[in-house]
Structure formats: C-alpha cells, structure tokens
Amino acid sequence: MLIACRGSTPITDEVALRAHLAMLLRLENIGVLLGAGASVGAGGKTVKQLWSSFVDDFDESASWLLQEGFVSEQDVDLNQSNIPNVELLADKLAIASAEWLRVDDDKLPNGRFARENLNRAVVKAALLQEPWWTGPSGVSFDEELLKSHRTLLQKLTASRQPAQAAPWIFTTNYDLAIEWAAESIDMSVINGFIGVHSRHFSPQSFDLGYRNIQARGEARFGAYNVYLAKLHGSLTWEEHRGQYYEVQAAGIWPTLKRFAHSETASFGSLVLPSAAKYVQTVGFVLGELLRRFAEFLARPQTSLFICGYGFGDEHINRLLTSALLNPTLQLVVYLPEFVSLDDVSGLAPAVRKLLALQNPRVTVVGGGARAFFDKLVEDLPDPAIYDEDLKELENRLRTAANIASGSAQ
Template identity: 30%
Template sequence: MANLAQHYYRVGTSTFSTDVIPTNAPELDEFIAKHRKKIEPWLTATCQAEHLNLLLGSGFTAAIGHIAGSPAAGMDKITLDTKFDAEIDAHATETAKRMGRGAPNIEDQFRSALAVLAGSEILNLSDGEDLRDKLNKQLKLFLESLLETERGIESAKGEKADRADSVLQSFLLSFASRTASRERLHVFTTNYDRLLEYGCDLAGIRTIDRFVGALNPVFRASRVDADYHYNPPGIRGEPRFMEGVLRLTKLHGSLDWNYDARRRSIKRIGLPFGAPKTHTDIPSEPVDTVMIYPNPAKDFETTYYPYAELFRDFAASVCRPNAVLFVYGYGFGDDHINRIILDMLAIPSTHIVVAARSMSDRLESFLQKTRDAQTTLIVGKHFTDLETLTRHYLPKPALDFISTRLAELLKRRPSLVDDGKGNEAGQKDTASSA
C-alpha cells in the first residue's frame, strides 16, 4: 500500500486512486457526484449495523480547529530541564518505538517522567521535588494549550464560526441520528479536550457516560446501561426511546477530570469550555489531581482506575458480532487500542471504516493484520476533509428516512413519477403532440 496515490478509497468492491483532484467548480462538482454514488450508499449501509461505534483522535479536533481558525494543541516533545532528562527521553523513545508510534511525543515524556517521579519518591531522592515542580509546570502549560484550542473554536467569529459549528453538528448527527429502537451510537475518543461535549450541546444530543451527579459528577464503576425514555401522550406503561442520544467514553481521560484524594473518587469539575488561564478550577499542581492518562505517580488503584473501566467499555462495545467501528483522526499509535480493534476483527461479521489524511507507516502496519473484506479505507485530503466528508459522503439519516417514504409513495401513486421531460406519467406532452 505504500505506493498508493494521495487520494484513495476502497469501499466494498469499488476502489479508486488518483493524485489529482479537480480545482474548478464544475469539474469538482462532477467528480464529487460521481464518487458520492459509490461512497455514500456504502457508508450508509455500514452505519446501519446492529452495533455502531465511532473512534475519534486528535485529527478530529485539528480538523474543526482548522475550519474555525484555531490551531490544535501541539504534541511535540518538550524540555523538562531536570537531572533525569536523558533517562526520561530514552525511556520515552523506547516505549514509543515499542508501541509502533515512532518518534515520542509529549505524552510519552509525561508517562516516563511520572514513572521516574514515583521511583524518586520511593527512594526518597532529593531531586524528586525538583522533578515534581517541573512536571507541574509543564502539565499546567499543556492544560492551558488544550484550553486555548477550545477557546479558539468557541470564540471564532463570522463565517468561520458558522462553518465550524455546522460541520461539527452535522458530523455527529450523521452517526447519532439512528433509529431510537437500535442500540445507541457509542463514541470513543483519545482526546483530552471537550470538543465532543461542546458539539453535542450545540446539536442537542444527550450524552450518557459513567459520571453520575449534578454539581460535581462522580465516575461510577457500576454500568447499568442507563438510557433516555419518554411516555407518548395517552399511552401508559410503554415508554419509548428518545432520539438524539449517544454514549461517550474518553479513553485517556479529560482535562476536567480530577482525582479527589479525600474521597478517593474521580470527579468532573465545572471547567467552562475554553476557560481562561486564570480560571480558579485549573489546578496549580496537576500531577496529583488531573486525570488525563494512566498515571504511575498515583497509587496502584488510580493507575488502573478509571482507565481499566474505560477500556473494558471499549472492548465490550466493539468486540461483538455485527459491530462497525468508524475511525477518524486516530493515528493508530496506541498499541492498547489497536489490540482491541484487531480482536474485534477476529469476529467475521465485524467491520472497520478508516478515514485517514494519509497512508502512514502505522496505519499500513495495522492494515496488514486485517482482511480487506472487513475494512473500508478512505484516504486523502479530499475524501477526508471534514467539511467535504460531512457534506457529500457521510450518511444523512433524516434524508434517508424521507427518501424511503417517498419511494413507497411513488410505488402506490405511479402517476407522480416524472417522465424525464418535466411531465408526470400519464400527462400528455402537448409540445410533442402539437
């Protein structure tokens, strides 16, 4: 696959590959119309699966941020400026290589640094306090960069703001607008920001997660499959499922999740979307409080909790017959996630749809372990541009419902069918008869 063209798709039995996309409007419209006939029906069919799941990575935030004119938070390596920098960087490089990620990023450095911090505190090393101070500083800067991305999206003005909001809502509704009697869409994300929650609020989508409470919701290990129902007028004892509901799981945590040491619980604090740097709920010492990834600096329980529960939810949702996983903006750099997806594909009736900006080494390595019949692949800047993808290639559940009703109506009333000349069937063509 290394020699694929820049723009490529494989949907069902149809494949297409090109390095050139038309630039002028008439040719581009014709190009889109031609390929929409192949891509959109296939994606619509896959999204009608019994169990539909959506996995979003940092590319999703970057795409919305690009439309809004707000660059996404960087994940590049940093300099901690501590005595242990060489050892931390070496360990981060090794773990990133072992996970198939390639070059290490800031997450790898944080994980390695937190492991060193835990060891230095066990050994009571004098340099441990300096490492803690430097880590707190860098973690706080990282949180502020995430909030800056949120703030840029939320404060966008004019046409950029309208486009970003429209694309965000349309993308989510393309998947969430399932028939209420079907199982809910389950959205998984590796992102720490709250863009998904922000988009659900804009679209009026209700989210279900493991947090329970009103003021400071608390993460609960008990999963009772809570849902939203309503009672239709005049009907008793027959509640119906509400539309516009999805389940949300943030696999790596969130910047508004805090660990309460006194109550030994995970809480979601009321940090506004795009909060300013001076907001009082931004912790000054995030090493001990912020839950944004498995943190070996905490005790054994919090190292695996709540992350074990989150990944259990992921495996339980995707690893079952007739499940479909749609992947957007995820770079296949997390081995623990890839392993679950491959386990899912061991079930013959499952399917994965991958929308990727380009064919990376990590994606190619992952695809080599899968079967073509179980994978749909959409690659390239044109096909995966979020605005183009949402407008032209993703399913439109509301339109599909109306189109189905229209087709049924036309079967019963054939006189309404147009004969291609602007006349209804059975209507006399006066121009030809004259």
C-alpha cells in the first residue's frame, strides 16, 4: 500500500505518484540527496546499525562512555530501540578531550581511544565490500549490489533535455557507491577534483561539463556526466599542507584497512559525523561543497529527491528549510519512518517541521520498505524525449495498473 502525501494531500495512486515524479524530472535542474540508508543495499549501514556495531565491536569504549556519563544504559542496551545522537556524542567527546588536554587529566587517553573507535565504526560502515578496494578494476558492470545506483544515474542523465544541466548527486556518505557505479558504466563524474596523477580540489571544475561535439539540436538529448558533492568528505580524501587530494581506491586501501582493523590509531582527514561540522565546514573544501548545495537549491525550476537521509545533520536541515523560499523548488522525500500525516511523533524534528508547513511543493513517500532507495529508483520513469511521451507514459502506467488490478480480482 502506498503511503505518501503532497503537502497536506494524501497520495494513494501509484500511477499519480510516478507521473508526478516524471514531471519533476523535466525541470531545469534536478538533483538527489543520499544518506546512509541509500548504501545499505551495497553493504553499508544505517546509523542504528553503525551504533550496534560500535557497541559490539568496541565494548570497552562503550562501557567507558557509559561509566563517564556520555551515554545511558538504554543506549548501550541493544535490546532496546534507544539510539544516542552520534553527532552530539562526538561533540561531547571532542569538547571533553580539549579540556582534559588543558588540565592534563588522566581521562584523556580513554577519551581519545573512544573517539577513535567511534570513527573506526564509521569507516567500517562505509567500506561497503572490501574486494572492491583491492584492484584497479573496481566494480564490474554486472555487480548486482550497485544495480540501483547505476540505474539511478542512467535515468537521471537520460532525462535531460537539450541545453539542460547535468544532474547533481549530493551525499553525506563517505563510501564510493556513486563513483564505482558510474565507473562501471563509463559515466564521467565531476566531483571537484582535477588531475590525473595528482588529483587536487579545484572548485571551478563544477562549472564545466561534458558534451557530444557531434550532436546538434534535439540530438543533444541527455547528459554525459553527473556532478557529485560529498558534503561530509570521502574515504579517499587526504589533506596535505592545507590542500585536499583524492587518492585512488587501491592506493589508499592498505592504510584504510589497517585503521579499520585497529592496527593504527588514526586515519587521514575524515570528518566524523558531528554537529561540529557546521563549524568545520568553513574550511575550503567542505565549505565550497555546501555552497554549491545551497546554490543548487536556489536555482529556478529545481527538483531535489531525498533518500536514505535521516535528517540528523542540522546544517543540511537548515539549508533545506530555507530553500523552500525558492518558489519553484520541489522536494521529494523518501522516508521509511513516515506512516501518516496524523502520526508524526516518531519522526525527526526537522521532518515534523517540514510536514507542518503543508507545502504542496514537498512530497513525502513512506511506508517502510516502500520508501527504500531501490523503490525510489523504480518510481523514477524511463526517459521521455517529448511532452507527448510523458502523456503516453502516464497512460501506459495507468493501463498496466488497471490490468494488474483486474488480474488480482
């Protein structure tokens, strides 16, 4: 059963939902915001699964956090549904460690150790599949675990009309799901880094794109690249003397593996999920990526599809809320926890605020597995070149639905 709404109006017709998404894909600018939930099918973990892994794998650190009052007994009891706010926990540890360092407190080593293990749990959750890191071949085209990511990229790029901009992918994930999926189908990704042997961050690359120099007029249908903004960083980023570099996956894997398996105490320039990121993002790279995100949301005739994101990052939530001042912005949120407009008690405060606006430019799809990443990809239509194709698509969808309904009876 479909559980969805547009503003204050429920959507119960699958065909109507897909037709609505088809129209949004025709807007001038399209983008997707992906959170941890979008990578689960490829081997990633949700925040809840990440915390469970931390408690199981680093029970000594979890017990110390409980002893020092950083978490409650309910937090470390995995039989209960209570999950601590990982962002606030990381902030508390950072602030406490700074104070312990100032006064030379003997709690400092344990505090640092706990934070390293929390960071380690995040890294292990973002590795996806270890074999993908071990060689230059990466992920093959027939890799089933990244099927939805490949299909998403193909549907987004093929939906672009002549002269329309390539789609944007924004993600809070450190993993390489998007990069590997794109490479497996020979799709170009512009992620802000340029160079061949020394890929350094150069934000003007976001103002460039690919095109077929032989195509003219309507033949220029579609896009040849996607723009990727990793808002919290990446497992393959390294910082050296104030400059950020992107390292080839196979090259960084030995260092990454040692850290993930507790053989080293620290790793690279990762930014741990934390509310403090709101302050950290004044830095060159992350600040530029967030600026690009805000700029995208302010563009006329823009649609943003959100999936796998739990609305736990306050700096992103603020951008989404303020972006609704753009009268032509359309938001589509796939949120498994959403069950009804009359029951929002279990949702994140930012989601409740979004729903309370009852804005017809905000569409929410819920219902558990019906709102998972693979369902979003299925709901997005195959490319349509002309307006007549969209009408034909809607008619075909409705006919198929009627046939299925008749067969069920």
